Amino acid sequence: MKKKKDIRTLTKEELRNFFVENGDQAFRGNQVYEWLWNKACYKFSDMTNLAKSTREMLEENFVINHIEVDQMQRSKDGTIKNAVKLHDGFTVESVLIPTFSRTTACVSSQVGCSLDCKFCATAQLKRMRNLNADEIYDQVVAIDKESKLYNGIPLSNIVYMGMGEPLMNYNNVLASIEKITSPEGLGMSPRRITLSTSGVPKMIKRLADDQVKFNLAVSLHSARNEIRTQIMPFNKTFPLEDLRDALIYWYEKTRKQVTYEYIVWKGINDEQEDINALVEFCQHIPCKVNIIEYNSIDDDQFEQGSDQAVAMYMNQLEKNGITATLRHSRGKDIDAACGQLANKQ
Template sequence: MGAVITQQSKTDIRKAKPEAIKAFLAEIGEKPFRSKQIQEWLWKKSARSFDEMTNLSKKTRELLEEHFVLNPVKVQDHQLSSDRTIKSMFELHDGHAVEGVLIPTSSRMTACVSSQVGCSLSCKFCATGYMERKRNLDAAEIYDQVVLINQQAETNYQIPLSNIVYMGMGEPLLNYKNVLESIDHITSPEGLNMSPKRITVSTAGIAKMIKKLGDDEVKFNLALSLHAANDEKRDKIMPINESNTLEALKDALNYFYNKTGNRITFEYIVFYNFNDTLEDARELWEFTKKVPSKVNIIEYNPISEADFKNTEADRLDQFAAFLEKKGVTVNVRRSRGKDIDAACGQLAIKKK
């Protein structure tokens, strides 16, 4: 009697190396080209079951089912905002959940995806930072969020995704391998064939991993959650700054730029009476001179765990105007999906 194969002992086919799939196919007497067909089903056609692989024989599909497992991410719940933003709770195969957001605007259709279940960085203004980090997402779980959000875009608005931002739950650079592998599947001609120029990975600032991105000569865009351009203020809201100072980040970002040629985006949330004065704007301008960059000024979205408030409209306008007069490229990002807790910094799995 052969060993009984349980669901737990099966290999996740999307984690299996192509050589292992080829070896399995040889073992069951299938032709090697079937391996390419399977990869196509997994990463180009986004198959969610072996039954969908209709150019394989029924017997081969049954044998795949017997030896491998496919763990597609599922939409457990979703909410529609008054501004057409859609927030989804995605259920993972082990019962954990993450959130992702479809952000439709007049010029683009953006997916905001998560890279970790929870987060370990404890940024004081971010709801995810108050959650415990349970685990990293694997590449397929990140890829699935993109596929499902794209389906929502096409179903609800008849427009496919134009952009992807890794700005959901978690710190992408603390899940480096899986994040880069997911981007490979999203951008590869054998995958979703999306341009890396339409993908932005956002980090709270881990200097050595930013340098690694440079060494790997990545093609996607990099955004740094800055939120204060002096160490004392940044330490107060982002504990990661204590071990990754602005000086260390400046060196890492210049290294990244010299290796990739990609200008950095600084994300700057304006908190009332904390980092919203013209002196703060001057410090930010000084920092932008040290790194080829542009600035996204972001409205703050209050969370119950923190006392921060969004700055007043006239202070935000003065802040942006100061930077623009100094020649900084500035975009003011208005909140989307605030009424369903889908806006920047609001993603958290609410305990039932």
């Protein structure tokens, strides 16, 4: 028995060719493509504008390796976390974050992670594999349905901040964004999508060269090499000087500001020297800083910085004309906050 191909790996042109080669008309490929990407259809039997014989032919030749929401948890603050089962048995997590003004999907791009940030639960899993474009797209579809069901409104924003380093799965991440933003897909505006990276200079430059339209966020957490390398060891390979140059290149090519995500930890990056270094790093290109809460992963090495230290950061940034926002975590009670996604269930 021949192994069936996942139909969502085919382009629209390849689908059109398949039908021509099988004695049918090319426009059938357009119809199937619309079912797959615009209507997010997971069953050939549901493609009702195709003849039964056509649907049976598709069933004989292809599969649709879609995800399943294996477990859903709801936080007391309304946040929803999905344990998403992939076709090969692996599991990743995605999160729906509702607020008064928007509903945001936080999606994963890898099973585990390629990098080794000490404060992140996902990094402790190591990378098992990259997600395919359709597996990322499916997370968005699932969260959009949940948002409509529980909040009565469709999804408004997407952040690639879940499990994994998106830039280490470059092609699939960009292919997923193309499907999500295309009028033939979900039709979302790229301005409502943010890709968050720990900072891979070469790939940030590639994003700029590809003239992407979505937003870029960088998990910075320290603007001093010695400190950043302690908490994010890959910084030894990709030091701040290289990251700075890549971000300058990004801005020159795209004219889009960057958001820096920054956690203040007690005894790690809560001194005046740390604040001065961040202010200096922010001078290179237009940017804003999100000071975010530390979400515990049961590691006594890290402890949230004091309110006084956070206030010092905020005051110094604002004094230097840098937009700074204090972000409060959502979904902490179900381990759905930033840095906590690790398939504990």
